[in-house]
Amino acid sequence: MWTDLVDIGRSPTTGGYRRFALTPEDGQLREWFEQEATRRGLDLTVDRAGNQWAWWGNPDFDGPGIATGSHLDSVPDGGAFDGPLGVVSAFAALDLLVLQGITLSRPIGIACFSDEEGSRFGVACSGSRVLTGALDPDRARALTDQDGMSYADAMAWAGRAPHLLAPDPEALARVDTFVELHVEQGRGLIECKAPVGVASEIWPHGRWRFSFTGRADHAGTTRMSDRADPMLTFAVTALAANKQARSREARATFGRVTLAPNGTNAIPSQVTAWLDARAEAPDTLDALVTELCRQATERAERDGTTVEVTVESSTGLVSFDVPLRDRLAAVLGGAPVLPTAAGHDAGVLSTAGIRTAMLFVRNPTGISHSPEEHAELGDCAAGVRALADVLRDLAT
């Protein structure tokens, strides 16, 4: 399975993946999922939010089942494991259960969520968020990519009907319990010396778009004192974000920036920068963002620029179901339980009231969202066995 996936959307220059929603690469990845499901005789459905599901057993007839899976899309120049490891491990765990000749008392489903990273349209987990109703379909349809193409037009391009995009309570009702396996995106399991762990919670996190507006002008002839240069306001804000996050044991990153007109000899008229911020507690996150907005506005006054801050997405603290979490840790012989600052579709389903858990597979460098992201083969195999054990425990 891994071999069929490995070349899709891989950049020959960086070695990183560029698998964005509603692109030709996305279409290839969806086909791959269809083929894996069909090969195993699973029932394939696509929910109204565009997420793919492959069911072993019939949840409409036998009652809600146990679902697993993850996503196949990537951040720009992302690694091979973030997302795909969860989907590939789901199929592999199913194969293991078939080999073991188990008899299901509940159906098992594999999900492939659409657009988890939000790389193209800016909203992470848009597939699971539309599914649960956390993201309004009208808002989703109106999202635009960097070239100004709307989510609705991109859907139509991909052969999907934009007007059918909607929450799908029937699809959700098929899921009693959801367990997502994911490569760890930090160093927690290295420190525990364990190949597999169980998630306790997801930190509150969100994305804020900072629009700094100044006045375009000639970079050579305009006196420094006559300028309204939004790059300066941004630079101060980026440094403040770092300082605020350090002092609060939180995270704050400006990793995406666009400029207009973006010419070497023109002072920018506009700098748009996206803040990704996360903290252990909601209050800490609020305080961090509020302080950052204050400092940005204060500097904007000095620079003769303006700053406008828009919340693009915001997710509160997700605490995974405690009995389920403890059961998984017990099934896995006392696997470590640890929090994460990364958002996941599992978090969205948990917030929608579904009993949800996550398994993490050790990441030997801790690096993620980078071509250098890695997981050892032995740890991946341990992940598949752990997922199979958990599914057997829950579905038989």
Add this chain to the structure above:
Amino acid sequence: MWTDLVDIGRSPTTGGYRRFALTPEDGQLREWFEQEATRRGLDLTVDRAGNQWAWWGNPDFDGPGIATGSHLDSVPDGGAFDGPLGVVSAFAALDLLVLQGITLSRPIGIACFSDEEGSRFGVACSGSRVLTGALDPDRARALTDQDGMSYADAMAWAGRAPHLLAPDPEALARVDTFVELHVEQGRGLIECKAPVGVASEIWPHGRWRFSFTGRADHAGTTRMSDRADPMLTFAVTALAANKQARSREARATFGRVTLAPNGTNAIPSQVTAWLDARAEAPDTLDALVTELCRQATERAERDGTTVEVTVESSTGLVSFDVPLRDRLAAVLGGAPVLPTAAGHDAGVLSTAGIRTAMLFVRNPTGISHSPEEHAELGDCAAGVRALADVLRDLAT
């Protein structure tokens, strides 16, 4: 003439111009120039560097002539006047001389220089620089645009033979004196209360590419202390550039930045930022850039990043020919003489030993390299009359 030009390469959203070298828009602009030349019965030639020339009289037979003109390309979202005003005024001044029934003792030529702004391939005045030999044709051919297309491939796309790109001493030998008319890109003429002025010198200026390299990683899960974030190194450098320029009465701008991978939830692996810097004296400019490199490197060590600085172009002080400048000022009844911090093809020709001067037309806001750039119709007409007076004085 202005009406035929006004829509070419104009963005419907910003109202600014996007006229870049070797694009369809560039082709339309070159056609416009051909038509204006042909309509007047001028001899049209293209030199080996790709610049267009239209001659009234034969400089190969009658000896070197008086040339005027400017460029038609723009910065991203540039104004309507920077460049085109000089070309349109050249044709209009010629029309005026014809109406006046003058008899030439020297040929008059109109030049349209290719790629003055360097918006696409990064090197300003590449047309005049290749012409004079200041830019090596091999280096020019190897320049690439944002999509990785080389100058050579873009030439081939535009129907020009890349291997023919070369200095053109024969074309240069046709020019005894060059006078470029240009919209002023500052507020000097407002302060003098004059519609037209004469240039004294062009400040030393250049472009430096700063490549800040760090390590891509997950924006949520990577502890602040484990990061190597090049955005922080860049932010400190951008603020330092502003401070250095202010304290030295110079100019320093970061107006163009590209990021990799440029994802909201990924720490950047690379920030590339272009510094445009200018100062009245070469020593001041050198000191500014040296100090900036020092501060960038110092901060990079703290951030765990690296910084590499590459000179993309560098032009020393251009002092226009003093007797010519004084003659022009006298012909124009004592027009003010003032320096500029903006680079021009006239500066490149002057450095190549051609007797060169510039006329500036008043800019009522001082704003340039912006859709807001403007010149009043009355001042433009005064510019045409001034150029005609100067050409008549030099060519009869």
